Amino acid sequence: MxxxxxxxxxxxxxxxxxxxxxxxxxxxxxxxxxxxxxxxxxxxxxxxxxxxxxxxxxxxxxRTLRLRAFTRQFRRIPDTYYRYIAGEISREELIAAHHVEWKAAENETALLExxxxxxxxxxxxxxxxxxxxxxxxxxxxxxxxxxxxxxxxxxxxxxxxxxxxxxxxxxxxxxxxxxxxxxxxxxxxxxxxxxxxxxxxxxxxxxxxxxxxxxxxxxxxxxxxxxxxxxxxxxxxxxxxxxxxxxxxxxxxxxxxxxxxxxxxxxxxxxxxxxxxxxxxxxxRSVADVLGDMPKLRSGLSRQVDSESAWRSAAVDAFEAAARACREAGSGELDEVGTALDAHRATLAAAKEKLPRSDRRVTAVRDNWLSDWLIDDRLRALPNHETRGHMVTDLARYAFAATFAERRDRSPKASEYPRALAPDHRSWESGKFADRFRVQLWNEPSTTITSHISKDGHYFIHPDPLQCRSLTVREAARLQTFPDNYFFEGNRTEQYVQVGNAVPPxxxxxxxxxxxxxxxxxxxx
The missing domain is CATH 3.40.50.150 (Vaccinia Virus protein VP39)
Structure with a gap:
């Protein structure tokens, strides 16, 4: 009808x-x-x-706002929208196919200060x-x-x-x-x-x-x-x-x-x-409820040539360096973390599976209530889901932080880092940024997603140590409860800012x- x-x-x-x-x-x-x-x-x-x-x-x-306004002009979102956010057609082709609805979206939105x-x-x-x-x-x-x-x-x-x-x-x-x-x-x-x-x-x-x-x-x-x-x-x-x-x-x-x-x-x-x-x-609801079944990804390498083999070599070295730093700390309190880091290093070195930086498969959400809100079975590809690049010097800190959280069920404070992993920050030992590197925990809600996630990702480390990275835009968007079919326009930094500044839908x-x-x-x- x-x-x-x-x-x-x-x-x-x-x-x-x-x-x-x-x-x-x-x-x-x-x-x-x-x-x-x-x-x-x-x-x-x-x-x-x-x-x-x-x-x-x-x-x-x-641009994100107007695109979402466009989808509201339909009783049922058209297939052309899914093709657009999957990268199969251009924005111009999308508009040409639905010029009446796009005009309505233009009337509904205003770019004004x-x-x-x-x-x-x-x-x-x-x-x-x-x-x-x-x-x-x-x-x-x-x-x-x-x-x-x-x-x-x-x-x-x-x-x-x-x-x-x-x-x-x-x-x-x-x-x-x-x-x-x-x-x-x-x-x-x-x-x-x-x-x-x-x-x-x-x-x-x-x-x-x-x-x-x-x-x-x-x-x-x-x-x-x-x-x-x-x-x-x-x-x-x-x-x-x-x-x-x-x-x-x-x-x-x-x-x-x-x-x-x-x-x-x-x-x-x-x-x-x-x-x-x-x-x-x-x-x-916890981080695991929305991120636990997403495919594993690797981070990129910034300021140098990036490839899967280069990343794996750098990550193996990072786990080894973090484990060595735990042993050299000499306090005994980090022995368990150091042992776990050694095990992760061995797992990563022996792994046959190559981790990509992006995997656009649409994946499940464990909690039914959240799933009903987030999941769209008509999605052709999961948008805004690509990892950022990290400096090699930060990989060891990410490896240590995520492994520490895995063993202790909390993110480590600056004072708990081995001295060899301390970054060259004047404020590191001041107590002002005790959680400069912060891991999201699987079995708890995440910490507040803020626009700072656009800067470096240190506050938003993925809970899986073997992925050794920060959250993607889509992972942050899921924690913010943006439906998977919500497409964020702009470059990745701009997308992070948008997600961090928003009210959870x-x-x-x-x-x-x-x-x-x-x-x-x-x-x-």
């Missing part, structure tokens, strides 16, 4: 009964993690949250049209850039004598979010940011209290919005707004401030405030369900 795209359905007169549709605006969208979660809430096959506008300033993230005069002029016109056409059923989502709020960013800024927090526009980009909130006056909003915003100060004044006050008073009236905590038993100050993603089935320890507000005149009853918590009964899906239940209390997703 139905066509493959919404446009075919309209042309053929195919209409379905559905609940209200909420026109949704996504600000500071990145590659679209929040929008992916919100657009996944469906009624009779149609998205309940119709993404009317997504805004992003970074060109590679924007929010807060600039040019962006305001264009955005305001779009917002007014969305508000007029939305019948008061609109939603605003997004998260202002967080560099100035993050603890690492603040530490870096303290080292810059010329840094002036009061002049840093990143502190105040939330004001553009507030301005748009004032103009759109949505029925509900979601604002995401790093935990650093809770303690960030400018000229001695806390940022977070001002953010909360501005959000409550947006829309032209005092207390125009009611803030609704997502967590029923949050720990610490403002704990009701801190979402610990590992509690909600995400295979990653990612703690973020997420503020949900509802326009006060849209609250059906005050009792609704006591019945909208995120459900923490999904169970804990499966967490966004759960938040969207809560928002929907607030907007339509009698509707079950």
């Amino acid at each position: 139905f066509g493959t795209s919404w446009y075919e359905d309209v042309a053929k007169g195919n209409f379905v009964t559905m609940s209200r549709i909420f026109k949704t605006v996504d600000l500071f969208a990145g590659p679209g993690g929040l929008a992916e979660g919100f657009s996944s809430i469906r009624n009779a096959g149609r998205p309940v949250f119709d993404i009317a506008l997504s805004v992003e300033k970074e060109p590679s993230a924007f 929010l807060g600039t005069d040019n962006a305001k002029a264009e955005i305001d016109q779009r917002l007014d049209a969305i508000r007029a056409n939305g019948n008061d059923d609109t939603v605003l989502i997004g998260g202002p850039p967080c560099q100035a709020y993050s603890l690492v960013g603040r530490a870096r800024n303290r080292g810059n004598s010329a840094y002036d927090a009061a002049a840093d526009h990143r502190h105040f980009l939330y004001r553009e979010y507030i301005r748009i909130l004032d103009r759109l006056r949505p029925a509900a909003f979601v604002m995401e940011n790093v935990k650093g915003i809770l303690s960030s100060k400018v000229e001695g004044e806390g940022i977070f209290a001002k953010v909360l006050a501005d959000l409550r008073n947006a829309g032209g009236a005092p207390d125009g919005y009611t803030l609704l905590p997502l967590v029923s038993d949050g720990r610490g100050r403002h704990g009701e707004h801190i979402i610990r993603s590992e509690l909600y089935g995400i295979p990653q320890r990612r703690h973020r401030v997420i503020l949900v507000g509802m326009r006060s005149d849209r609250l059906a009853a005050r009792s609704i405030l006591m019945n909208h918590w995120l459900s923490a009964d999904t169970g804990t 499966l967490l966004a899906h759960q938040i969207a369900k809560v928002v929907h239940s607030l907007l339509e209390p009698n509707t079950r997703d």
Whole structure:
């Protein structure tokens, strides 16, 4: 009965009964993690949250965002999309095959830097049209850039004598979010940011209290919005707004401030405030749940000729050097790790199987709940799954760290490295970067995937010592719960940044369900 795209359905007169549709605006969208979660809430096959506008300033993230917007124009993603992300056809061929849907994606996305005069002029016109056409059923989502709020960013800024927090526009980009909130006056909003915003100060004044006050008073009236905590038993100050993603089935320890507000005149009853918590009964998922069955890969070799044989020779030498460093440490505490390193060296030297840098086979996810979200049986090849190159001098540290974690069930601290493996970093023994080399553990959620993964991979070492490498973009994306058919545009460094900066889509899906239940209390997703 139905066509493959919404446009075919309209042309053929195919209409379905559905609940209200909420026109949704996504600000500071990145590659679209929040929008992916919100657009996944469906009624009779149609998205309940119709993404009317997504805004992003970074060109590679924007290309990813627009491509994903393109897929949302279809009831069933066309085969040509799978051919494109498998590298079988060009982007131009994809667009030519579906020019109507691509035009719709262009209308849905905007490459703009929010807060600039040019962006305001264009955005305001779009917002007014969305508000007029939305019948008061609109939603605003997004998260202002967080560099100035993050603890690492603040530490870096303290080292810059010329840094002036009061002049840093990143502190105040939330004001553009507030301005748009004032103009759109949505029925509900979601604002995401790093935990650093809770303690960030400018000229001695806390940022977070001002953010909360501005959000409550947006829309032209005092207390125009009611803030609704997502967590029923949050720990610490403002704990009701801190979402610990590992509690909600995400295979990653990612703690973020997420503020949900509802326009006060849209609250059906005050009792609704006591019945909208995120459900923490999904169970804990681990790195092994999503990465454990993926084919083994090797790293590349940077700053020299790379080949499988060259890598294997370098890796064997790295394991031997790491084992020798453990023995030379002389403390006895690393004897077990050194023995395991020797065994791994022998295994690697004797192995007949040649490890590739990329294996695009679509592989299983062990956990059924995550599998339903991540896996697409129509994929022809797994995208964005190629290892980066590592310096030979780092291979021994990766070998040691992963083997240590394998034996001790934790990543080693800087103080636990044999002296022979210590990098030539001034801060190595300062205690400031005690986990400069950090291994992800098979049986636990990963640590927070951040944009720093684009730098060198040291914080994101693969748990299998024999692969002696950091995570690929696709592995990081799986830990972030981006579906396997989510294609990241740009070069590999840009792809890492996009993944690290995003909201986990499966967490966004759960938040969207809560928002929907607030907007339509009698509707079950």
